[in-house]
Amino acid sequence: MSFFAAKDLCVRVDGFALRGASFQLDRGEYLCVLGPSGTGKSVLLDAIAGFHDVEAGRIVLDGEDISRTPPERRGIGVVYQNHALFPHLNVFGNIAYGLRVRERDGARVRRRVEEMAESLGLSRTLDKRPGSLSGGEQQRTALARALAVRPRLLLMDEPFSSLDPPMRRDLRRVVRDVVGEFGITVVHAAHDLDDLWTLADKALVIEDGRVKAFGGVNAVLGPPCVPFLRRAEGVRVIAGIVLERRDGVSSVEAGGVRLATSDAARAGETVRLVIRPEDVTLYTEKPAGASARNVLESRVTGIHRAGETVLIGLRSERLEFNALLTRDAVENLSLAAEKKIFATIKAVHLNIV
């Protein structure tokens, strides 16, 4: 049985209806909920948290039906895009807020707040009011406040949208580390696909209040994929271990293949790599003297037409990825299922996320 499940969930809010949403997560999984603006992502999250009444369907958390449970008894933490920090409390007061509901021992509350502040790099800001913090510090505070009470599930509604790109990258790293450390299950409404590559195990796409796709990240990205993800169709997110870093190149073992990337990483580190179909070039013969550092002997596993272009599914050892070609190129290469082909990817195009 899954740790968290939404079953045929129907929610109506101010004339908007979320209909028949179903999905499930195992403990510790990270779900990204994607979809255009105003499509029901926030309604879904608020319904899970208990802020909107469920018209039909069930929400099950850790074996318990919480569809009618008041928010304060669900054990679900929330982090919003606008941080929603209590402006009348300082950072300490914000992080301690939920702890003080549960714990009368002031010394234990202080210890826990200091632990959380340490984990999220907030130790120097505990006396500050939210208004005097940077956007990143505010979001870290919101995260620390939510995690301090050890929620069973964490909901994040576009938590990075109000931050500038460098701060977003920093905070994604923080979230990945902290969520990993706490082993917490997360549902994250996102607008930016970088959140998907960087953080998610699973993806859910909602359009017009209905779930259009749900599954593992690579499965949802297809091909084929739903129209909302068309610009990212065939992108592959793969996990690997960094073997070494030498001469500006990191060697990563992923799916039985040794890949080179120009992105910096420490030896022994587990990383995620993104292979974009448009960065893959195919050759019928092994290219000699090519500048690309990754030359992968591969087999064609599928040919998917996508309008004027074609996505070629490829496998090299256990590594699966896609290449985006024109129809002309497919004909020139005489591509067919199981055909042996050489794929190249430049090290600068293979990114650690």
Added chain:
Amino acid sequence: MRRVSLARVLLVGAAWAMAATILVALASLVLTPSWTRLLGALRSAEIAYALAFTLVSSALSTALVMLFAVPIGYTLSRVRFAGDRLVRTLLYLPMALPQIVLGLCLLLLFGAAPLAQALHALRIDLVFTRTGVVVAQFFTAFPYAVRVLKSTFDAIDPRLEFVSRSLGCSRLETFRRVSLPLARTGLLASVSIAFARCAGAFGSVLVLAGGMRMHTETLPVAIHLNLSYGNLEMAVAAGLLLVLLSSVGIYAVEMMEARP
């Protein structure tokens, strides 16, 4: 050299002219009567009674107003329900009514059977009584207070309350720990407006509670009674005290707002 437009000169001039008119009108309270007789009026038993009664009745009615206006203002801000627009319109309606009409309505409501009989059985008489003064003040001030409070709660992000509940606080606890502290400025403004409306209530008080000297005599009623008898100094003394009360109220709110 910086050019100043004619429109700007006229608008700034109009603002100054209006402020000066109000200042002169207020100053005439002090300048018109003789100072000796004015001091005598201020020391009179009637004015002392009117001041004490105004303070006590306004404090009571303001407390009652806040007791009802805070939860109702919060509900109007946060809860969508059938007929909510109609309820809001009815609640705010007394603001648009002349106070004398409001007083007449209250007189007909509380003065006629069966409500009057039912209240009498409970030993509550509102017509021509001091309790009636409090009730008239309450209905005069309530719409203003509830309107200010609704706007105050509207301005508080509901997500702050969501977060509080997700952290384990009940609805009531969330209201106490988040909504009320964040509404502090609006609450103070609401108390100040409600008190000023109560202290200054005239038409509604006169019609429901009557203008009885040294009984239902608030400061506005004292102005009315003494002007009717031609006691200008007594009327001015009551008027000065009302201005003083309002000024102290506004200053106190300003001071409290300025506190971190």
